[in-house]
Amino acid sequence: MKPIFLLLLSVLSFTIQASEIQKPQRIISLAPHTTELAYAAGLGEKLIAASDYSDYPPQALALERVANYRGIKLERILALKPDLILAWKGGNPPREMAKLEQLGIQIFYSHPTSLAAIADSLEALGQFAEEPSVARQAADDFRHTLTQLEQANRHKSAVRYFYQLGSSPLMSMSGNSWPSQVFSICGGENIFADSPVAYPQVSKEQVIVRQPEAMFAAFGSAGPDPQVFSLWQSWREQIPAMKRQQLYQVEVDWLNRPTPRALLAAKTICKQLDEVRQRETE
Structure with a gap:
């Protein structure tokens, strides 16, 4: 039994380590709202570049700019070697986004169409954070405040x-x-x-x-x-x-x-x- 137990422990340890390795470390945001969501979800320290007008929170102002209303700087993005890109579904150019995907770069598309979806987006981004609890707490706080507003104004x-x-x-x-x-x-x-x-x-x-x-x-x-x-x-x-x-x-x-x-x-x-x-x- 002891060798089997040690084998299982070894497999479990490898799985945990592999999961940690898969966490992205170099993230680029291609829209102001995805930049803001990333910080709220605890991903701020992993951001290496962002789009124009990514101005909140204040520390986002220090990020290199690789996108604007005219499009994205494809060559510069590739040079930065991101392992995750946060994109705006319908807002970023689909042809360039397809090229990035073809090159094997993971892309997280964000397009919240309701207030409730903002909390869902925070939780989804939390999977890429070292501490997913930050995103979960932000989502819970958002839902709590949203519910209070709904109840206060319902009638x-x-x-x-x-x-x-x-x-x-x-x-x-x-x-x-x-x-x-x-x-x-x-x-x-x-x-x-x-x-x-x-x-x-x-x-x-x-x-x-x-x-x-x-x-x-x-x-x-x-x-x-x-x-x-x-x-x-x-x-x-x-x-x-x-x-x-x-x-x-x-x-x-x-x-x-x-x-x-x-x-x-x-x-x-x-x-x-x-x-x-x-x-x-x-």
């Missing part, structure tokens, strides 16, 4: 809103597009939810006819833009949101990136929609 009255995405051309989003669901958790009712296009180009007349009670836009590092809703001044009396000055701006990275910070956007929006509801009762 609140709907508030019709317009999300202004650009002004020339004037665009918005459909009900199935990110970040529409961030608004939905707070009881927001998208006036263009029925659009067959993910990010439709809309007219001022369409917005006026649909009578939004609140208007939203996103702001970047320069801070809120006091002129972002100025194009509606001529219709101040025709649009409830303008008439009551229920005009709001949310930090763009919180709102547009499917990462744990999406809950910060949700908390902000929920508070803003509560303000609209309160004014309706006055």
